[in-house]
Amino acid sequence: MLKLIGVRRGLPHEVGLGLLTLLLLALVTIAFPRFLVIDNLKSLVDDTALLIMLAVGEMFVLLTRGVDLSVAANAALTGMVVALFNAHYPGAGILPVLVIAIVMGAALGLFNGLLVWKVRIPSIVVTLGTLSVYRGCVYLVSGGAWVNSGQMSPFFLSFVRFPILGISVLSWIGLLVAVLAWLFLRYTVSGRNLYAAGNNPNAAGYAGIDVGRMQCLAFVLSGAIAGLAGYLWVARFAVAYTDVASGFELQVIAACVIGGVSITGGVGGVVGVVIGGLFLGIIKNALPVVGISPFFQMAVSGFVITVAVILNAGSYRKNHGRKILERAEASS
Amino acid sequence: MSEPILSLAGVTKSFAGVRALVKGEIDLYPGEVTALIGENGAGKSTLVKILTGVHHADGGDIRFNGEPVHIGSADNAGRLGISAIHQEAVVFDDLSVAENIFVTDRPRKRGMVDWATMRERARVILAELDPRIDPRMPMRQLSVAQKHLVQIARALSNEARIVIMDEPTAALSHREVEELFTIVRRLKAEGRAILFISHKFEEIFDVADRFAVFRDGAAVGQGLIRDVSRDQLIAMMVGRSVDQIFPKTTVPIGEELFRVEGLSRGEEFADVSFGLKRGEILGVYGLVGAGRSEVMQAIFGLTRADHGEINLEGRRLTIKAPEDAIGAGIAYVPEDRQIQGGILRFPITSNIALPSLSHLSHKGFMRRSDERALAEDYVTQLQIKTSGVSQRLEELSGGNQQKVVIAKWLATNPRVLIMDEPTKGIDVGAKTAVYRLMGEMVAQGLGIIMVSSELPEVMGMADRILVMRRGRLRATFTRAEATPESIVKAATDA
The missing domain is CATH 3.40.50.300 (P-loop containing nucleotide triphosphate hydrolases)
Known part of the structure; x- marks a missing residue:
């Protein structure tokens, strides 16, 4: 399908994915014109902004040949901590909340990163562990209780909803994160080294790039973004509880892979991830509108994700000679 | 200065x-x-x-x-x-x-x-x-x-x-x-x-x-x-000195054992015909990309030739998959020991027994003692340096790994042994051991096809030398006729 609509040699694969996303949007809209009303689109963008932010963070880790399964748990824990902070210091203002969210998220990411870098545990094992640890900590700090909108200050709740040029601050932050990530990856030495370390760790060693350090940096960035997303999530849905964003890490990774990020490292970019996130967001928002039974929604969205990944990986291989998905038998 | x-x-x-x-x-x-x-x-x-x-x-x-x-x-x-x-x-x-x-x-x-x-x-x-x-x-x-x-x-x-x-x-x-x-x-x-x-x-x-x-x-x-x-x-x-590296033994060369006639496959190779006699080491020389490994893979059934026939002891073979080749008595020691030849994380026993599992099993079940006996037998015969047959392949030196891979194929009782770059990446001492082993195998009546890119090895070990270039057989030399210049010329001349 991607091939039909214009992924040819030389054309960035983001173009094909973008066209596919537009096609999807068009199909849904033709069937259900209600889908394209402003309010629905705003909510779609707000939902997707969280997914895109987390996916951008995840991309850093994937680029260095790792994977971060703890992003959603990190967001849940950080979200709970800032909600409790807000409940105890309701007059503190937005700045301390943002600082706590980012610093704490980064610290949780650093913990992952140090285990990968210094203790040399594979990232999938590390984050499978910290996924449970961080989510367990949500229970510990909250005692299992919810923090409801009633306990949250007005500034805490309204900040994410405040419209600038008709678009919520939440969406603007998502955009800002994506733009900063793009600039970082394109124009800073650290950003470039992140690609180099993931593309060929062996060659990176010869070039004086510390691969472990780059992996650690990726985890810190992923964690910081997850922490920020944790606050935004809790504020947007006006509730903090143990199961916030439970299982969301899988959608985050799916957005990356659809967006052309190689799970074997060194390949991918912010633009693809943003479109991948939008693609997933549209599917998630469209299924209920189209009237698919909630019981089938997961199966259908899973099916569509799988097909998108296969098409994307196939066209990417054809165009760049690089495999996004290695065959299982070829690895190890 | x-x-x-x-x-x-x-x-x-x-x-x-x-x-x-x-x-x-x-x-x-x-x-x-x-x-x-x-x-x-x-x-x-x-x-x-x-x-x-x-x-x-x-x-x-x-x-x-x-x-x-x-x-x-x-x-x-x-x-x-x-x-x-x-x-x-x-x-x-x-x-x-x-x-x-x-x-x-x-x-x-x-x-x-x-x-x-x-x-x-x-x-x-x-x-x-x-x-x-x-x-x-x-x-x-x-x-x-x-x-x-x-x-x-x-x-x-x-x-x-x-x-x-x-x-x-x-x-x-x-x-x-x-x-x-x-x-x-x-x-x-x-x-x-x-x-x-x-x-x-x-x-x-x-x-x-x-x-x-x-x-x-x-x-x-x-x-x-x-x-x-x-x-x-x-x-x-x-x-x-150089003579000590290639311990070539003189083995009486018998009647024709194996023959390939007009083998072709796509753009890889065309019209390849040659025979192999009992007790003979046939060297196949060529530059990287000349199609040598491709021919061997087709003979062994890893790929399928478009045309041509393969005969063993006068009988025409139909080889659709490696198991047909193994069954007929052809074994293939591939070029890349670590990826194609052996399973690095498995013990020596499993590596040696792998292609012989069907002989070793009783009604579909394996007896570990049989596997072990087989492995110990070959470890002694081939003088594989190891602390024991349960040692993992990855813990052995390159030369000993190669011996295990050879043992694995000898255990299938082959009549034709194809060795693709048999001494690649192993040190001189181990090379000599592999050459000596080749001498012993042909003395027992096997025929060996040795694909090699190392000219000294081909000249030192082969009884006859085939030279391939761009998918075709270009020249055949007997051991006496072969000179480095003539071989390289056949391999490179357009």
């Missing part, structure tokens, strides 16, 4: 108790090419890794322009002006050519990577090396030779005073090697010191001014290339 720019004395390095470098000694002079010669495992790569700062030396003295220095990191190596071009082209395939050149020192403007300057500077450097390379191209699209040129461009970009070339010609065609040497001579004329690592003596005598020979981690000789002969170098390298 000028002073050496870099001088190593008594450098040592061990890995987990194994001494990789016992006495690393070498002097590099500005404006001269020093060839570093040694068998696999002689300590050449360890030396390179110390010079490029990938490994720290455990002890010894490294002097740069007479001053003691500590390299220790890739950054420090770069600061000293040491730049390396690696054998397997250590590059970033998905980054642009320009970024590959400047990866250690990307041009910056106000802290941000300055892509325009990077591309421009890359263009200037590449114009002298190969103007066809566009700095914006992804590295993946380049040929191996071009990837080497990009690594040379990297050395030029950071004004390297010492350029290390680790078997840069291993994967290059004759013409590409010539082009590379033109560049080497230019680097030399510019006063850079070059460390040139190669197995090929023609190249060494063509391009080098000095030599340094390593054996078993120690420097065993240094000097001027004009004062030394090829045989002297070989003797230093292996510590024994």
